Amino acid sequence: MLKVNHVYKSFGEFELNDIHFQVNDGEYFVILGPTGTGKTIILESIAGMYNIDKGDIYIDDLNITNVLPENRNIGLVYQSYLLFPHLSVRDNIAFGLKARKTKKQDINLVLDEITKMLNIKHLLNRKTNNLSGGERQRVAFARAIVTNPKILLLDEVSSALDPNTKREFQINLKKIHKKLHTTTIHVTHDFNEALYLADRIAIINKGRICEIGTPEDIFNHPKTDFAAKFIYGNNLKYGDEDNEQRQIL
Numbered sequence: 001m002l003k004v005n006h007v008y009k010s011f012g013e014f015e016l017n018d019i020h021f022q023v024n025d026g027e028y029f030v031i032l033g034p035t036g037t038g039k040t041i042i043l044e045s046i047a048g049m050y051n052i053d054k055g056d057i058y059i060d061d062l063n064i065t066n067v068l069p070e071n072r073n074i075g076l077v078y079q080s081y082l083l084f085p086h087l088s089v090r091d092n093i094a095f096g097l098k099a100r101k102t103k104k105q106d107i108n109l110v111l112d113e114i115t116k117m118l119n120i121k122h123l124l125n126r127k128t129n130n131l132s133g134g135e136r137q138r139v140a141f142a143r144a145i146v147t148n149p150k151i152l153l154l155d156e157v158s159s160a161l162d163p164n165t166k167r168e169f170q171i172n173l174k175k176i177h178k179k180l181h182t183t184t185i186h187v188t189h190d191f192n193e194a195l196y197l198a199d200r201i202a203i204i205n206k207g208r209i210c211e212i213g214t215p216e217d218i219f220n221h222p223k224t225d226f227a228a229k230f231i232y233g234n235n236l237k238y239g240d241e242d243n244e245q246r247q248i249l
C-alpha cells in the first residue's frame with residue numbers, strides 16, 4: 001500500500017497543495033487532470049526526486065519520505081522513453097537486474113517471460129535507436145517492471161503513440177497488471193485510457209486533488225464543479241458494465 005500523506009511542495013509560482021491519497025495493494029490508480037496541474041511532480045515526489053516541503057510518503061508502514069530514490073523500490077516510466085541508445089533491447093531491459101547482481105539464468109527467465117508478454121522478444125538483440133515509438137515504450141515499460149517494483153509510476157506513457165499503437169499498449173498494460181498485480185499510479189490526460197484501466201481515479205487541478213472515486217463515481221456522479229466541467233467537456237459517458245467489460249468508448 002502507498003500512502004501520500006498531506007504532501008506540499010512549492011516551486012515558486014506552482015505548489016502541490018495538501019496532496020493526500022492512498023493506493024491499495026494491487027490497485028491501478030489513475031491521476032487525471034489538465035496540463036500543468038502537478039501530475040508529474042506528484043509522481044516525481046513519490047519516486048523521491050524532490051524533497052517535499054511538508055507531509056510524508058509511506059509504502060506499507062514504512063515512512064520513505066527521506067529514503068533515497070534508488071532505495072524506494074519504485075519504477076517510473078515517462079512519456080518519452082528514456083532508453084540507453086548504446087545498449088541493445090536486452091541490455092536495456094536487464095539493466096536494473098544486472099545492477100542488482102541477479103544471476104544470468106534468472107535474468108534470462110525474466111526477460112523471456114516479459115518480452116513474450118509484450119511481444120518484443122524478436123527485438124532483444126536490436127539497438128534501441130531505430131525502434132518504433134510503440135516498441136520503445138514497451139521496452140521502457142519492460143525495463144521498469146522486470147525489477148519487480150513495489151510501486152509502478154507511469155507518466156503519460158501512451159500519449160506519444162498513434163491511436164492503434166496506443167490501444168495495443170493499453171491492452172498490454174491491462175494484461176500485465178492482471179497478471180502481476182503491481183500497485184500502479186498512471187498519470188494521463190486521456191479519459192478513455194482512465195476509464196479502461198483505472199480501479200480508481202483522482203482528478204487534479206492546480207496542484208490539488210479535487211476528487212477521488214471509482215470511474216463510475218467520477219464519470220457519472222462528479223461531486224465538484226471542476227470535475228464535472230472537465231469530464232462533460234469531453235463528452236464521455238460511462239457504461240454500467242463491470243470492469244471486465246468496460247470498453248474504450
Ligand SMILES: Nc1ncnc2c1ncn2[C@@H]1O[C@H](COP(=O)(O)OP(=O)(O)OP(=O)(O)O)[C@@H](O)[C@H]1O
Nearest residue numbers: 011014033034035036037038039040041042156189
Ligand atoms: N523543477 C521545477 N521547477 C519549477 N517549476 C516546475 C518544476 N517542475 C514543474 N514545474 C512547474 O510546475 C507546474 C506543474 O508541473 P507538472 O510537470 O507536474 O505538470 P503536469 O500536470 O505533469 O503537466 P503535463 O500534463 O503537461 O505533463 C508547471 O507549471 C511546471 O512548469
Ligand SMILES: [Mg+2]
Nearest residue numbers: 039040041155
Ligand atoms: Mg506531466
